[in-house]
Each structure stands twice: as C-alpha cells, then as structure tokens.
Amino acid sequence: MTATAKARLKSQARVLKALAHPTRLFIVEELSRGERCVCELTEMIGVEMPTVSRHLSLLKNVGIIEDEKRGTQVFYRLMTPCVMKFLGCLGGVEASFRK
C-alpha cells in the first residue's frame, strides 16, 4: 500500500463515515428534495436541535452539504447529488444480503 493509496482510502472512509448514521442519511435524503432549515429537520427527526446541528456540521465538514444563513434561520443544501445514486445502490446491498 503506497502512501498515496493510504491517503485516498482515508479520505474516502471519512466521507463514508459521515454518511454512516441513520440521522445523517435521513438528512441527506431530505436535502435531496430541496433545502431545509435546521428547525424543519429537527422536527422531522425528533431529536434535540443541538444534536441535529452537530450532525449537520459533520456532513458540512466533509463537503456533502452547504449552509446559508437567512435571517435567524440556517438553510442547508445537498452539494453532492452523486451521494444519492450511491444510496440507491446501497438499497441493493442490503436487499441482496437479506434474501
């Protein structure tokens, strides 16, 4: 394993790790339908806002989503719609395992 390969794997793992949580997967799916503010997401998810906020900043840190403040609200947008194809495939993986 070269150092380059190692760096690439680490970087890819970082993105996967960011996606690897039910709440964050929900956020990504929801944002794929359009931008949402933190309060909307919080209500849909059903955990405290600080918790949602932390999930959001995690996704933002790896470049999957982006935020924009408008008034007192902060709206988040999906930056990499590619992630959705990704998740579509994922459905196949579990299905193939369950059968």
Place this chain on the structure above:
Amino acid sequence: MTATAKARLKSQARVLKALAHPTRLFIVEELSRGERCVCELTEMIGVEMPTVSRHLSLLKNVGIIEDEKRGTQVFYRLMTPCVMKFLGCLGGVEASFRK
C-alpha cells in the same frame, strides 16, 4: 419519519459503517480483483492478523463479503460488486470537495 423508514436508514447506515474504515475499504477494493486469504491481506495492509480478521468479520456480518476455508487458509470473496460502483462515485465526492 415512519418506523419502516427508520429501520431502512438504520440498515443502510450499518452497511456504510462497515465500509467506513480505510483498512476495510482496502479489503473491499482488493477483493474486487479476486479472492484473497487472510494472510495475503494481512501482509498487504501491514497490521496484525487478528486486526485484519476482525475487519473481515465485520464486513462479513453485513453481507459484503463471504469466506471459505480451504485447508488451513480462509479465503474471502466480495459478495456485492455493486459496492465498487459505489466507491467509484465516492472518488467524485471528495474530488468535488477538494477543488
């Protein structure tokens, strides 16, 4: 969020979590080129065999790989080549973030 949606997200997150580690990503990539025994993977990765073995059983538990014992060796195979397309897309995600 319905209970069904919750269960699906949890299941998907489980698969992503299994992939979300540099060593396990390496294993998946390597197995996409053909089956490998634990000792081969161990040598390539450069950590102790028990550690590799645990990464392998994690991947096996979510149905991504499968094992077969032949003599004293255990060979692992990729069960869901779909995962590779998945990872191809991943390259795009990081690239789009870095630029």
Place this chain on the structure above:
DNA sequence: CGAATACTTAGCGATATTGCTAAGTATATG
C-alpha cells in the same frame, strides 16, 4: 435597548470502535 427565535458550541456520561497481545481452534505435516 430588551426579549424572543434560531442556531451553534461546550461539556458530560454512556457506549462503540480500534489495534494490540494472549489464548483458543482447526487443519496439515513430520
């Protein structure tokens, strides 16, 4: 300005993950 709303950050305890070493299991081999 003062209060309210929408968020984020910090800090905490509970739990999960990671890699290690040591010990256990199973198959081949002298």
Place this chain on the structure above:
DNA sequence: CATATACTTAGCAATATCGCTAAGTATTCG
C-alpha cells in the same frame, strides 16, 4: 501424537461517537 501454520476470539486500554443539557452568538422585532 506432536508441532507448525492459519486463523479467530477474548480482553484491554486508548480514542471516538452520540445524545443530552447548559450556555453562547446572531438576528429580528416591539
């Protein structure tokens, strides 16, 4: 049978993650 090889399992310490509450920041509104 005894030893070696290939692997897995168990147990441990270090570290990371998760959700919470409390406290801080920023913008709006009376």
